[in-house]
Amino acid sequence: MKDKSQMDSKELEYKELFLAEALENHEELNRLMTELEKNSSNKNAINALFRITHTLKGNASGMGFEDITKLSHTLEDLFNEIRSGKLQVDATIFNDLFKAIDTLGALINSLKTGQPVRYQGIKAKLEVIIRKATENNEVISPIAPIEQPIKTKARSGKNTLVTKATDSPSTLAPVHVQERVAPLTATTGATTATIEPGVEQKILPQESTIGNQETEKPDTEKVDAQITFSDLVQVPVKKLDNLLNLVSELTIERDRLVAMHMGKLSKNEYSRLQRISSDLQYSVMDVRLVQVGFLFNKFHRVLRDAAASENKKVSLKLEGTDTEIDRNILQIISDSLIHLIRNSVGHGIETPAERLNAGKAETGTVTLRASTDKDSVIIEIQDDGKGIDHTIIRKKAIEKGLISKEAASQLSEMDCIMYIFEPGFSSVDQVTSISGRGVGMDVVKKAIDAVGGNISLFTKVGQGTVIKLSLPSSMAVKGTLLFELDRTEYAIPLTYTEAVGCLYKKDIHKVGNGLVATHLGKTISIVFLKDLFALNDYSHHSREGVFHTSFDRVSPDEKLSIIIVSYHNRRVGLVVDKLLQQKEIIEKPLAKPVDVVKFISGVTILGNGNICLVLNITAMISYIFRISNTATQLQSLSA
């Protein structure tokens, strides 16, 4: 039994490895195809396409995935035809090729999902293309591509080979002779005269049908001759997650031990342990980093499709692709990036005619740029399109009832544009297939918030838009400020804390349903965290003056500890019981059933084994400002 399960797990691991590689291959195919589409005579791309489909076929047949084997085989055939020059690349082929590659991707995915994928149709279509190509070739230019290899071979004059070619051309495909010329020259024979045009023509029709099966033979020979080991090891992400979890627990255990023996032993006793364990932690985090190019390269295809369906001309520029970021963060934001790129094409870039009218180049450019800034990774999506007009946004926001007319008129241009990130905002009148599906930028913003990132936007009408995402490079460790409330410890990520301070009751004033105070000359909202957490019904502020409850109880000479947090240019002073120290924590996500709690993004285990809740400031600030009427009043006050 054990053996069997072990075998299963091995099998599973192979499958995972195959999947990982196949997905990579598929992505590379997409990238190469877009490259080929730009420049159909790109020999390197064609060769690479052939090579990758060949590898994929080999891997799939090794794993016994019939469908993938068959389709990639046909694709390989087709690329081979293109490679040998018999098949001309034109627009009609591209549609079928892209479709075939999509189907291939679906087949690969179906290994995971188990959903059946139909591929026979597109496969047959490709076969027709191949057949047509070979037939045409026979009539129009029968020997041009094949002539050269044969000649080279003839010159090298290997006897056996020539005879073979004459007797049974099926055993060796002429195409591969070309590749094998170098080793062949080693053995020299004599007869060259046997090669005649007639022979070549005889080889030709055969070659197209069997050429590729034969490929394996010479290839394996090559591999056998020199076994090379990759310097890289592929590891399933799950294993890395597990490793990180263990390291986190080790760190917690270390802190616990240190806390327990505090005072008994000198601190130096632990310094080595401290250093090794924190080195270990950073090493594990480092392993999880991947280059953003890994994701960026997928966008060639996304952009191409978006541009094609909008009839726009757009090129994609990638910068800083070697910037490193945690793999899980990259995964979480990948959908957002797709959305942003589609938006750039759909809303940003103008049609070729409009661009020419505006005195711009016909082809628009979308730039994806990554860079590192301290502990965060900055990803920018820039387009040179028409920019965002704040007057339109303002109008739309009022129409959709997101803001009152009076309040809107007092918003700055920048604040106004930020309304595109509000739920229910979509600025396109007509729903297109690319963007404007109702869900939009708010979903993007949520995803960025979820990883503790930030989104900002710069735009100039007529010149373009830059959307800037600031993301943590690693998800694991967060700098936080700890505080106490009701004898429970909480943490606030330092990303959101602006200042700490203390106030007395006289500094705080009731305004509407809320409280305000002055901080550095600015009016800020004050919320007693206790009141926010005491709410039973979060759907609306059920009782009047809920945010006054604790304030009313405070005695005039009590010193109130305040943490000023900010998000999206909205500032709130949170009143807590006691400020504690700053601490780097490892945040664990919440599991079901408490994962629905909005105000808490996760937890961390403290040295004493207790759980410390990490506040989700973005959710809290959104909540405070969204529903509270006070907030709207306040905003107009402070604006």
Add this chain to the structure above:
Amino acid sequence: MHMNLQETVPTKQPVSAEAAKHSRTQLIVFKLGKEEYGLAIDQIKEVVLTPNITRMPQTAPYIKGVANIRGNIIAILDLEEKFGISDKTIDSPVVGKYTLVVASEEYKIGILVKEVPNTLSVSKADIDETVSIVHDDKQDSNYIKGIVKVNNRLIILIDIYQIMNKQELAQSLGK
């Protein structure tokens, strides 16, 4: 638990039905309020002394908070409060000395109990699954799987996974 009946008793169907009646199942039995409740043993991972509980905002009152049990973050539930059967006459400071950790990959929950729970082996025949309970629109009673009657004891058999179904939780969060 219809364990390989065909193999062990290959003769006639009535016999296997008879065997099914006699097949036994293990329960974890604990007291909630004044009644005894039971859970299938495979729904429980372990029983531990209740650790320090950290309260969690935005949750239903019966979710007492989260606790660290062997590095896992477990949500601690007070079923007495959930079922509305808290014995308010006894003012005990101890909410639940022990916690039953539920075996689930998806949900991380623990159930507070006051006394050490027992295991009980019962015959399937002793489980009456056809009980109809007075239906209350507010209290979804889907989680009651049946009533077990052995030795003059009445044990309410519940399905913890049913209790945790999404809908109910969404309601409890007041959304």
